[in-house]
Amino acid sequence: MARILVVDDEAQIRRFLRISLGANGHAVAEAETGAEAVALVRADPPDLVILDLGLPDMDGQEVVSAIREDSAVPILVLSVRAGEGDKVEALDRGAEDYVAKPFGIAELMARVRVALRRSPQAPKPAVVTAGGVEIDLDRRIVQRDGAEVRLSRREQDLLFVLARSADHVLTHQQILRAVWGPAHVEDTAYLRVYVNQLRQKLEADATQPQLIVTEPGVGYRLRTDQG
């Protein structure tokens, strides 16, 4: 189905990724070092790169930047759980998404699917459906279970920013810049309040959100593949 480059120095991790991704019908190439990965991407651009941030020869962040220099290939970063800073940095440098280690294969496959779907060639959908909520990006209409939901202007802006990158993590700064402008990239309190308001209006149970999920320390994600 797709050609995926796995960059990790741990042979065991490469092995199980090769097996699992192969079982899902993907063709897997492997690289042990950052330099090798950069060279491989240049020589034979894959459809997706799965990149471990902890590499022996160079910082994973630099690998992200090096690949981004001449390729738009989606990069899925593998990072440790507490390393929010790393995640945000990788996303800022142009990585597509991240998965926190250790991870289950189901989670990884979901991310892989999203990343492949959002590859540069893929067309942007006009309507995003998540659970019982339908978001019409062009007509700026939001419906929940068929009834239109009244949203304030900011709420709409926020929801549409998330919906345009559906299933895709957006950092706080990215959202704040897009909704409130560059002067407010630090005002996370705005974001908390509006996300909460959106949840109250759209989620089945606002105390256990399924639609707008929090990525701790990183940002938010609008999830369409609930279940």
Place this chain on the structure above:
Amino acid sequence: MVKSEDTDRPSPDALLEAANRERRGTLKIFLGAAPGVGKTYAMLEAAHAARRDGVDVVVGLVETHGRAETARLLQGLDTVPRAAVEYRGRVFQEMDLDAILARRPALVLVDELAHSNIPGSRHVKRWQDVEELLAAGIQVWSTLNVQHLESLNDVVQRIAGVAVRETVPDAVLKGADEIELIDLPPEELRKRLAEGKVYVPDQAQRAVDRFFSTGTLTALREMALRQAAERVDAQMLSYMRRHGIAGPWPTRDRILVAVGADPAAPRLVRAAARMAERRQLPWTVAYVETHRHPGLPEAAKAEVTGAFRLAQQLGAETVVLPGEDITAELLGWARANNVSQIVLGRGRRRRFGRMLADDVLRRAGAYDVLLVGTATDRAAPAVVTTPPTAPPPDRADMAGWQPYGWAALALVAATLLSWAVFSLLPIANVSLVYLLAVLVTATRFGLVPSVVTAVAAFFSFNFFFTEPRFSLRVNTSDDLLTIGFFLVAAILTGQLASRLRAQIEATRTSQRRTANLYDFSRRVASAAGEDDVLWAVVHHVAATLQGRALVLLPVDGPLRIRAGYPPEDRLDDRAEAAAQWAWLNGQRAGRGSDTLPAADWLFLPLKTLRGTVGVLGVAVDRPGGRLSADQERLLDTLADQAALALERTQLVREIEAAEVAREKEQLRTALLSSLSHDLRTPLVSILGASTSLLTLEAELDDESRRELARTIQEEAERLNRFVQNLLDMTRLGSGGLKPKTDWADFSDIVAQALARARPLLRGRPVRVDLAPDLPLLQLDPVLMEQVLFNLLDNAAKYSPATGSITIWARRRGDQVVAEVCDQGPGIPPGDRDRVFDMFYRVAGGDQQTAGTGLGLAIAKGIVEAHGGSIGVLDGMHGVGACLVLRLPVPADLPPAPPDGAAPDGPAPDGPARDAPVLDAPAGKV
């Protein structure tokens, strides 16, 4: 100091001891230096004498060692037959203890007290047999050679080259009621040995030559003599106490050295030191402090202080005896402390020219009095004989001729007043007016001015008022008598008044000193830590001496200034060297001392029994910069107290350090056990399940295979949680876990934690009850999520399978209070603090849950890093437990965000400063 009245009364202990002795039989030991001196012989001779006196004597056991003269002495004495004891097939003859007890003689003879009984006898040692006889009220006589005494065992072995195996505890000898020393000069003993009159035990045969050498015998003889002598000492003291007899009892000599405030004092001390050294005697240096002491010149007081210091260095005790009658005080102390010899300076003169030495000699009676020549005495007689004319310390400015000026003034005033009354009243009243002037001078200025005034008044009286007036001649015998009596009365009055004044002054001084010390000890005692103690010390010392003070302590090795008043952080090189010297040598150094006197500071070691703990430095900035003797004495006392206080804080610190070390060790042990258990258990499951999958692939059905795979997954997740906990803990411990706080929505964090903990809860119902108006908080979302995850994990572990879990949060003032409640067994009140300790688990009966004992400790660490707190409360309706989080609501709330109502773009200047309230949903479905 012990007052003599106390020793005159029999002490209760002594009486009790005596009463005990009356019930027991008495023990007499015939003590000898070596075999062959004739102990047994002496004992048997004495027994015959006793028998002649009608005493019921029996021979319990006496070894004749085949000597005819001894065997002859046994004749005529009743002998208890020996008992046969069988041991390893051989039959031994031992003393028949039971037969003696049954016979109940008044006195029994038991030879060779040090003998070891044959195994199988009632007691291991013969002295134990003797104890039993004594306990039965039977009087016992026994014999003992000094080498058998336990404490002398190794000495004897060294001297004689013979290992003595049969020993008697020293207590047996000490407990003996009587000791008779059987002495024989070594040469005679050797003669007896040569004549074969000495029984030598087999084991000593080889060493016989060495043992019976003159040298060895002399040494043993000395030991025996010394034992007996000590014994006599003890008996005499005991007797003295029992009968309440006042000393001196010339047994254990003590030398008492009386020093005065004169330059001869050190010489006296040295002489006494040599004497005490030569005679191996304890000695005491005493100074009698009379009312005149405060009035003495500083130089004279310094002599006393110096003599005391010297005496202490030379190993004497020092004592200050307050009192007026020097001789009586000295003799009283001597009597109470068993002094046998009193050492005095020859030239100490007392009032009216009488020598102290004469006085003591006259009254000493039973004491040896040694007069030491004091050559320096005559060289500086002024010091010795100086009457207490010096002004009291608080009137130091009144020195010199000033008192005489005032005295003259008083005299003139008295003369004028007398002139006025002379015309009206008889002449006798004039003398009263003059007397008044003398009295005033005496009370104000002391003895000498008052005497001067008295003499001047005498002349003035004579000149102005007696006939013929304005001449020193006296016409009538009446007048002569009047002025003669006047002179005597004036001088006596002056003396009395001045002494009264001096006494009051002395009392005041000592009161001030006591108050000062009391104040100091109170301040030091109430100081909690070392810093407080140090501050109290320097502040108090500086205030007392009206100078500067500092304390130096060893800080990680070298001596450093730890406190100063006024604050001081540098010493010049000389002072530094003096401080070092004082520290290293445990003696004073610096200004006013004998070592490095060029320094500006005087340093005193702060000494306790455990050693020197630090150095106290003092500096007096007055001209001369010297301390008075009084001040020095006070300073010494202050230094002692400060040292004790410092030692106390240091001990406390050491105890705390030991406690910390112990806790660390406990933690290490807990960590190791946790690692080995909590890491290994999931690994066992993972290994087991995965190897099953690999090796039993063919035999397993799909369901089993899934089961095994799920096991691997669950156990790996458990392992992951444990590793995460360990990582968090490590970072908390190393201080590396700094919350990266940001505005966070608490309910959002709860939702994430709940989502992650869902698999652990295994279907337990969760009730989420969060107030809708919770304010935003400054939190690290990742860490706080970990806290809630750990609390949920904990709740799940201690809950029954169907018990519900409640998460509840409300705003309470400037805090958000959140609770995670379970329906488990609850946490006993005593454990509620400890559940937050690392690796602590509440004993969970048989349902031991697989906790790591880290979760709550981590939660506590994280919450506290956020400025919040965590605790335990009873669960709802008394069931289970609630873990309560209290998180601060930031005072500086975020600006309310611009809403859609403000249509155009970014609106940075939110108007409201209120808490942004999370709106309740407009239309909840």
